[in-house]
Amino acid sequence: MSLDKENIYYFNGTAYAGKSTMVKRLAEKYDGIACEENYHDELQETLDKNEYPCLTYTRDLQDWHDFIRRTPEEYASWIDGVTLECERLELQILERLSGQGKKIFVDTNISVETLRKISDRNHVAIMLADPEISVKRFFERPDKEKQFLYQLLLDEKDPDAAIENFRQCLKLINSKERYDKFANSGFNVFIRDESRSIEDTMKLIEKSFGLKEVNSGDS
Template sequence: MSINIKSNILKYIFRNVYFINGTAYAGKSTMVKLLSEKYDGIMCGVNYHFNLMNAINKVDQPNLSYFETMKDWQEFIGRTPEEYDNWIIGCGEEATDLEIVRLIQLAEQGKKVFVDTNISVEVLKEISDYHHVAVMLCPQSMSVDRFFERQDQEKQFILKQIKRTIISWI
């Protein structure tokens, strides 16, 4: 069963929600933080929908469930670029449902909500006012060349797994 909520209803619910989408290193998280502080709003940083991850299952959200089904981290790292790209796109599509549900919850609080999101621009056109969406970009070379310079735990963990894999190949 699939439940569809008409876009006019979501646009109404999200009338105080502002979305920022874009590439890594573009400053989305920083902008969301600054806007939420300036306007005494709610900040939805990366993965703000994780409180709903217990609702997913391997059949309906296979991409979001990947970490439960993978054999080991070498399998994760050893995927082809096409496999990785398909997984990223699939995760984004599956996470959209979780993000929308979480945003409906937050919108009820009556404050402005500022969202660092990966919801596709096509979906954002349907659920949000045109003037409530910003797309921030940085040069691709910057996000590729400097990706692992970030100190967040997830990126450093992946870098460690890559190094471990390379050492095992030598």
């Protein structure tokens, strides 16, 4: 595998920590490539369900109510499977993008274990938010996916029970154990701070990456 180690910058961590914003802003500022959340979806239609059973689960799903009716354990197992399958696809895409001479900013599913092998401390940012935020604010986001799921939950015979079950699913995948694994990964960690502006967070990450602006005149 041939990856441009010096020009790829990875963002991993928990939801609501600001990864998507940083990837987009930094790619714009440094005339780079933004591999935004779920960028691997471009390959979704070509995937073999036997090779990628978790990623094709939603693609081939006949009744979306089955998605929200899973137990927390089933949901967490599926999320873990998706993460592993996404990593394989991301590595393929990044290998293809490597060598273009541009900086690549990635909102990634690639595990910290794999990142240790393919990158280094100065090219990875772990962004963390309080795990409870993901549970409390999941349905506050206006994107179509979350509102679609919320409507499915409301359509259940017992909406309150359905919503509570789904919240338990979210709690399990946003557990303290998962948070601590990121926090103790050995990479640079940036914890969400409501008192810090997006610009200030961006400066901290730029410093950790050792980034210099395009055409800044710096040597």
